[in-house]
Amino acid sequence: MEKLLHIIAGCAQQDRHSQKMLYDQYYGLCLKIAFRYVNTYEQATEVTHDAFLKMFRNFSRFEVRDKEKVEMLLIGWIRRVVINAAIDYMRREMNNTHSYPIPEHVWEHKDDGQSSDNSVLYKELIALVKDLPPAYRMVFNLHVIEGYSHPEIAKMLGITTGTSKSNLSKARVHLQKALTAENSEKILCQI
Template identity: 50%
Template sequence: MRNLPGYQKQLYEKYYGYALKTVFRYIYRYDKAVDVVNDGFVKLFSHFSRFNCQEPEHLEKILMGWIKKIMINTAIDELRRQNMLPEIGGIPEYVWEEADSQQTAEQRLYYKELILEVKQLPPSYRIVFNMYVIDGFSHQEIAGQLGISVGTSKSNLAKARAHLQKKLNSDIGEADICSS
């Protein structure tokens, strides 16, 4: 695929929003997330010969999983370079709509709200939460990727869930007060 720029462009344009949405769960400054996505696509195109699909009827699903894995690994590499401290920043509204056109407006809104809450977690909790809950990594895989123990991964996930639950409960309490 390295020698087929037309196909690279089509693949890039089709999956750019998906890749950006994936990276933005880890890198919160829009311009830095765009750089990470572009770095991820460079890796994808340079290693495309490694992509192997044994089930052609599931090609797109398998390709999206591969893209997701590359983007997450590229984002984690960037966080390591920053000592796991993400740069906070906003993301333009159009990116939320572009990122997954198959979702309803309500699903996009809930997803956006979840990501904004996850964004408030301490970095170590946030990364483990993203990898385990949203991206489906096992604690063993997370431990290997981040250089932590499996126990630390499990502990960080429990603490992240507790923080989010507390926030959810306080938001529900505020909504009850406002509706009274």
């Protein structure tokens, strides 16, 4: 914990060594968050790098209010910055609706204690979410995965609360159809 507090203090003072340590420690997490919003590995790295630049420019805004919960607070702040960077990127790139496969090396940064079955399920879910139209994918990620309310999503994306709810409903329908089709294919392959 003391090491993390030292890194945070260094980042607030624009210390390059501290910034590199933070980058190395949280790059994988940021990349995974970005991947839920964009189509390609290259786009995810671009969003991740944009997020780190924003973090480093604005690190003085991050306050350590409770030293016992410093890592949890930092991860929450980082997650928010990456999500905002992804939203900004998606606004710029909304016309690109192609879906691309996710390279296997992205999944190398596993969370501690994550079983291989959960890892496979996570990969499959993210692959299905990435096939959603961008507006549906954005709302699905923000509401279901990140836990934002519909009014918060509406404010973040500049849409109405009703549009947020509608997009979530349509995303769920798409995912249910995709899961049903995928399960049907698995059953047919076993016969």
